[in-house]
Amino acid sequence: MKKGRAVATGIGVFAVVVKEGAPLLRRRIEEDSLYGQDLSGKWEMTGGGVELPQFKVKLGPESLSNYQQSIFVCLQQELSEEAGLKLLSLP
Numbered sequence: 001m002k003k004g005r006a007v008a009t010g011i012g013v014f015a016v017v018v019k020e021g022a023p024l025l026r027r028r029i030e031e032d033s034l035y036g037q038d039l040s041g042k043w044e045m046t047g048g049g050v051e052l053p054q055f056k057v058k059l060g061p062e063s064l065s066n067y068q069q070s071i072f073v074c075l076q077q078e079l080s081e082e083a084g085l086k087l088l089s090l091p
Contacts, residue, residue, distance in 0.1 A: 014047030050074045
């Protein structure tokens with residue numbers, strides 16, 4: 001499965017989702033990484049890199065700063081894509 005690359009903003013976000021005392025992890029199926037390593041079969045938390053367009057979207061709660069809203073939007077997208085979960089709010 002090929003996926004587009006995130007623009008290198010240097011900001012990575014990951015969600016620790018705990019259900020019944022165990023963390024939700026996903027097993028990678030992608031064979032390549034930004035660093036040219038084969039990461040298929042490795043376990044990781046749900047997450048990814050913040051992309052530049054996410055800094056322009058205003059979908060998060062009004063009480064969050066622009067920076068926090070970008071993180072919220074990225075987490076929403078990654079949780080939906082990778083785990084089928086919907087993030088409604090930040091704690």
